[in-house]
Amino acid sequence: MSEFSNELTDAQLERLAILSEELGEAQQAIGKILRHGYESYNPVVNTSMTNRRELEHELGDVYAAIEMLITALDVSGHGIGQRMIAKKQSIKKWLHHQEPCS
Numbered sequence: 693m694s695e696f697s698n699e700l701t702d703a704q705l706e707r708l709a710i711l712s713e714e715l716g717e718a719q720q721a722i723g724k725i726l727r728h729g730y731e732s733y734n735p736v737v738n739t740s741m742t743n744r745r746e747l748e749h750e751l752g753d754v755y756a757a758i759e760m761l762i763t764a765l766d767v768s769g770h771g772i773g774q775r776m777i778a779k780k781q782s783i784k785k786w787l788h789h790q791e792p793c794s
């Protein structure tokens with residue numbers, strides 16, 4: 693029986709782990725906004741950051757992780773951009789409360 697390998701390098705695994713972690717933290721920030729609103733903040737932790745600022749912080753970390761993947765040629769920045777354009781078009785029929793996106 694042969695041993696399983698996903699054929700990823702240690703560097704690739706690390707970049708994907710970073711992205712996964714940052715996406716989870718962004719998801720947690722979104723959950724706090726859904727529960728408590730954008731301008732609420734954690735009264736126990738004295739960071740003075742609202743949930744909106746926490747989300748911006750986490751999304752910046754997600755962008756950084758994505759840039760690491762692009763720079764290392766794990767994924768294509770062009771491919772991501774093309775998909776973004778296609779998604780903005782395909783989602784229009786499902787939007788109920790958004791301004792038309794270009």
